[in-house]
Amino acid sequence: MAFKLQRRSFLQLAAGTAASIGPLISRASAAASDAATIGWPNDVPSWDPNQRFTPDAQPIYKAVFDQPLDQNPQLKVIPHLIRSWSLAPDALSMTVELRDDVTFHNGDKMTTEDFRYTFLERIKSGIKLDTANSWRKVQDIVIESPTKATMKFSLPDPTAPQWMAFLGSYVVPKKYIESGGLDNFLKKPVGTGPYKLAEYELNSRIVLERNDKYWGPKANVARITIEIIKDPSARVAAIQSGQADFTINVPVREAQRFQSEGNLAAELDPITRVILLNVRADLGFADKNVRLAAHHAIDKAALSKAFYGGAAVPLSVFATPGTPGYLPDFKFPYDPELAKQLLAKSGFSPAKPAKIGFAATNGQFPSDYDIARAIVQMWKKVGIDADLQVIEYAKYFELNRGNKLPEATLYSWDNATGDPEIFLGYMFNPKMPFSPWKDQDIGGKVLALFNVANYDKRIAGYRELERYAVEDGASMPLLQSVITVVHKKNLAYTKYGNGWVLPQTLRWS
Amino acid sequence: MLVTVAQLIARRLLAAVPILLVVSALLFCVLRLLPVDPAAMSLPPTATIAQIEAKRREMGLDKPLAEQYLIWLKAAIHGDFGRSIVFGREAGSLVAATLPATIQLAGCAMVIAAVLGVGGGLLLFHLRGTLFESVADFCSILLLSIPEFLWGLILLFVFGVVLRALPFTGEVSPSLPQPHITGFILLDALLIGRFDIFLSACRHLILPAFALGLAFSPAIMRVLRSSLFDVYHEDYIQQARLRGLSERQILLGHALKNAALPTLTLAGVQFGILFSGTLLVEVIYSYPGMGNLMVDAVRNADLPLIQAIGLTYCVVVLFINTLVDSLYLVLNPKLRVR
Numbered sequence: 001m002a003f004k005l006q007r008r009s010f011l012q013l014a015a016g017t018a019a020s021i022g023p024l025i026s027r028a029s030a031a032a033s034d035a036a037t038i039g040w041p042n043d044v045p046s047w048d049p050n051q052r053f054t055p056d057a058q059p060i061y062k063a064v065f066d067q068p069l070d071q072n073p074q075l076k077v078i079p080h081l082i083r084s085w086s087l088a089p090d091a092l093s094m095t096v097e098l099r100d101d102v103t104f105h106n107g108d109k110m111t112t113e114d115f116r117y118t119f120l121e122r123i124k125s126g127i128k129l130d131t132a133n134s135w136r137k138v139q140d141i142v143i144e145s146p147t148k149a150t151m152k153f154s155l156p157d158p159t160a161p162q163w164m165a166f167l168g169s170y171v172v173p174k175k176y177i178e179s180g181g182l183d184n185f186l187k188k189p190v191g192t193g194p195y196k197l198a199e200y201e202l203n204s205r206i207v208l209e210r211n212d213k214y215w216g217p218k219a220n221v222a223r224i225t226i227e228i229i230k231d232p233s234a235r236v237a238a239i240q241s242g243q244a245d246f247t248i249n250v251p252v253r254e255a256q257r258f259q260s261e262g263n264l265a266a267e268l269d270p271i272t273r274v275i276l277l278n279v280r281a282d283l284g285f286a287d288k289n290v291r292l293a294a295h296h297a298i299d300k301a302a303l304s305k306a307f308y309g310g311a312a313v314p315l316s317v318f319a320t321p322g323t324p325g326y327l328p329d330f331k332f333p334y335d336p337e338l339a340k341q342l343l344a345k346s347g348f349s350p351a352k353p354a355k356i357g358f359a360a361t362n363g364q365f366p367s368d369y370d371i372a373r374a375i376v377q378m379w380k381k382v383g384i385d386a387d388l389q390v391i392e393y394a395k396y397f398e399l400n401r402g403n404k405l406p407e408a409t410l411y412s413w414d415n416a417t418g419d420p421e422i423f424l425g426y427m428f429n430p431k432m433p434f435s436p437w438k439d440q441d442i443g444g445k446v447l448a449l450f451n452v453a454n455y456d457k458r459i460a461g462y463r464e465l466e467r468y469a470v471e472d473g474a475s476m477p478l479l480q481s482v483i484t485v486v487h488k489k490n491l492a493y494t495k496y497g498n499g500w501v502l503p504q505t506l507r508w509s
Numbered sequence: 510m511l512v513t514v515a516q517l518i519a520r521r522l523l524a525a526v527p528i529l530l531v532v533s534a535l536l537f538c539v540l541r542l543l544p545v546d547p548a549a550m551s552l553p554p555t556a557t558i559a560q561i562e563a564k565r566r567e568m569g570l571d572k573p574l575a576e577q578y579l580i581w582l583k584a585a586i587h588g589d590f591g592r593s594i595v596f597g598r599e600a601g602s603l604v605a606a607t608l609p610a611t612i613q614l615a616g617c618a619m620v621i622a623a624v625l626g627v628g629g630g631l632l633l634f635h636l637r638g639t640l641f642e643s644v645a646d647f648c649s650i651l652l653l654s655i656p657e658f659l660w661g662l663i664l665l666f667v668f669g670v671v672l673r674a675l676p677f678t679g680e681v682s683p684s685l686p687q688p689h690i691t692g693f694i695l696l697d698a699l700l701i702g703r704f705d706i707f708l709s710a711c712r713h714l715i716l717p718a719f720a721l722g723l724a725f726s727p728a729i730m731r732v733l734r735s736s737l738f739d740v741y742h743e744d745y746i747q748q749a750r751l752r753g754l755s756e757r758q759i760l761l762g763h764a765l766k767n768a769a770l771p772t773l774t775l776a777g778v779q780f781g782i783l784f785s786g787t788l789l790v791e792v793i794y795s796y797p798g799m800g801n802l803m804v805d806a807v808r809n810a811d812l813p814l815i816q817a818i819g820l821t822y823c824v825v826v827l828f829i830n831t832l833v834d835s836l837y838l839v840l841n842p843k844l845r846v847r
Contacts, residue, residue, distance in 0.1 A: 035684075037683055039678070043805075045595050045596050045597065046596060046597050046598070048597075051597050052553070052595070052597060053553040053554060053555070128597060130552075130553035130555075133552070133553045133555045133556055133560070134553070134555055167553075168553075186598075199686060199687065201679075201680070201687055201797055202603070202606055202607065202797055202802075203607070203795075203797045203801050203802060203805070204679050204680060204795065204796075204797035205679050205683065207683070225683035227678045227679055227683065227795060228795060228797075229678055229795045230792055230795065230801070230804070230805075231792050231793055231795075233662075233793075234665070234677070234678070234792075234793055234794070234795060237665055237666070237669060237670050237677065238677075238678055240670055241669050241670045241673050241677075242673065243669070243676060243677065243678055244678075392545070392810070394545045394546075394550060394808075394809060394810035395543075395544045395545050395546075395810075397546045397549035397550070397561075398544050398545055398546035398549070399544065401546060401549070401558075401561075426554075426555070431557040431558055431559065432555070432556075432557055432558065433549060433556070433557075433558050433561060434554075
């Protein structure tokens with residue numbers, strides 16, 4: 001803790017001083033129009049894009065590989081390697097038509113053989129791939145031509161199109177991997193994406209070179225160097241000093257400071273990430289009045305203002321604005337008086353508070369521990385005495401497995417698709433390890449929705465359930481999180497609703 | 510002399526076996542007792558509870574701790590330290606890929622610490638009894654109280670952000686390729702005859718190496734000065750004066766040689782600490798070494814990787830201690846007789 005405080009204070013001083021003298025110092029290496037350097041917080045876990053679901057790595061994978069389907073900046077699923085698709089009414093099969101003009105970086109043509117290999121053959125071969133989980137329902141992929149295939153599912157898979165544009169779903173080259181071996185592929189990955197991997201240093205840097213034979217729109221910047229800079233303060237220093245042209249995930253206060261800088265632009269963009277309280281249905285939260293009071297007592301707008309410069313959107317349901325599951329007309333109000341009344345019904349008051357446990361991470365996402373401390377104070381005012389403890393994110397699942405999480409845990413949930421199944425559905429699915437809420441009522445409703453093939457019916461079901469879960473005190477969404485982006489003013493990028501910063505969208509002006 | 514040194518190395522090698530066994534067992538037990546779930550961490554977030562349970566059985570996490578350790582030990586003896594949960598690669602190969610960068614950084618830092626330490630120690634000794642002694646003493650204590658990560662931030666701020674004189678991310682300039690021969694970038698650059706890469710790597714090494722070196726030099730300074738004080742009470746110093754040697758000749762020709770022995774011991778101990786100090790400095794400077802990897806491993810509860818890195822630190826410290834003791838034998842003839 002002492003280290004963090006010293007470091008933080010010092011970097012603030014450092015950056016502030018640099019800001020004042022920055023304009024006096026010209027950068028020797030002016031930005032070239034054919035190259036850009038990005039300060040990125042994490043390395044890719046592997047160059048097999050199917051192997052691990054790491055959200056931070058997705059934009060890098062999307063530069064080198066292509067997904068069958070893509071999302072537009074508003075997160076609508078759009079054609080990509082797949083020109084058109086058709087999900088059967090029972091969601092037990094999906095026919096896809098691939099483009100015929102796509103080649104891998106080594107010159108091999110991409111066909112349905114590669115598609116089948118990616119989504120069936122290599123999964124069945126037993127290689128440890130995270131995609132084995134997301135595509136576990138795939139029974140077969142019947143190839144009808146080099147561009148046409150039909151996926152057969154063992155169970156309804158209504159979100160198959162969404163998953164085609166989500167974590168880990170990148171088409172990899174069958175012939176190249178089978179002939180050269182997986183190790184060779186990991187060392188020299190070959191995709192169909194707008195960039196080729198030119199150089200890679202573990203935990204240090206990734207150099208991408210434009211794929212001039214790309215089937216889609218060519219990338220604007222010819223060479224992208226991604227410097228892996230894990231420390232947020234070091235990323236601030238890198239963009240401040242000009243050693244990086246673009247960076248993300250800097251502290252909110254630094255992003256706000258950069259907004260007034262001459263040559264830098266800084267943004268706080270709301271994304272499809274939700275900050276919420278994961279709650280139990282027993283112990284101190286067995287009483288619905290206490291749960292609802294705890295939710296009504298939280299001033300979400302104040303949290304947003306204090307910790308996210310007001311950019312984080314207060315949420316009433318576990319979905320972000322603009323996504324299919326969002327309920328724009330439903331509001332769960334901040335009402336401390338109502339919270340007191342609810343607590344009074346159960347015999348609690350500020351003088352005789354309800355006692356609960358509360359867990360939060362410290363540093364897992366921006367201002368997490370500070371948000372938790374603020375919530376503790378808000379609860380105290382209405383008559384809830386929360387014992388706050390810090391946990392490591394890695395411990396969360398073990399604690400939940402052992403039923404040892406306290407009544408409430410501050411949590412962050414990322415869902416690049418925006419689909420409600422991957423918000424509320426995954427969270428409350430009793431077969432999944434996320435929620436400490438063990439009541440079968442909501443769990444049963446969620447499991448039923450997993451088998452609804454009709455899109456409209458499925459979305460309507462989730463919208464209804466989201467409201468129900470909040471009114472039952474089972475779901476306590478707080479804020480739509482933000483991503484901080486700092487870049488040179490003359491280096492533009494395309495904003496995506498899920499926070500993707502894609503190298504292929506960077507452009508100098 | 511060579512026989513004595515060889516005997517020492519043989520003894521140390523024999524002693525290293527039980528030490529490594531104890532350290533590995535301790536590491537293994539402590540890591541397994543942590544309330545983290547390696548099975549859940551190694552599966553995608555979409556995994557069901559049933560799949561996590563199956564993975565736990567597959568990883569042997571349901572077996573008694575002693576049995577788990579023996580399985581791990583058997584594999585480790587054959588060079589298999591397990592697969593990293595995060596990277597999905599052999600933990601041993603990840604350590605091997607990052608160790609050279611850390612050794613290079615720690616080695617350069619040690620040279621800087623030694624040069625500054627010896628120079629500062631001589632200066633402190635030289636200033637004894639003068640008006641500047643207390644000022645120099647204060648400065649050395651001040652230096653001693655600044656940890657390596659704070660030096661890292663100070664240097665980054667001054668030379669990276671304000672003056673923009675030196676790079677502070679990575680090992681080499683983004684515009685230059687990184688050679689891969691031995692893993693030691695300075696050596697590799699010379700081997701392929703790329704002096705531009707060598708210079709760039711040197712520039713990238715300056716700030717992190719100085720951050721570490723500056724943090725560890727004050728201890729050397731103070732021990733050297735203290736040793737010189739002791740040595741100056743010896744008879745041979747008086748005799749040297751009587752022989753008409755100048756103070757400079759006495760200090761550099763006689764006193765320093767003898768005062769160097771305790772300083773060398775300290776430097777050996779310091780190197781072990783310095784090596785583990787690379788962890789924070791590597792993160793601050795985005796330096797692709799083992800410390801940086803360790804931070805990833807700890808953040809993600811990547812137990813096989815933590816275990817492999819922990820053991821590597823232990824081996825490096827044992828190696829350095831043996832090296833220092835060997836040097837001690839070379840420099841001190843009395844020990845050779847014994």
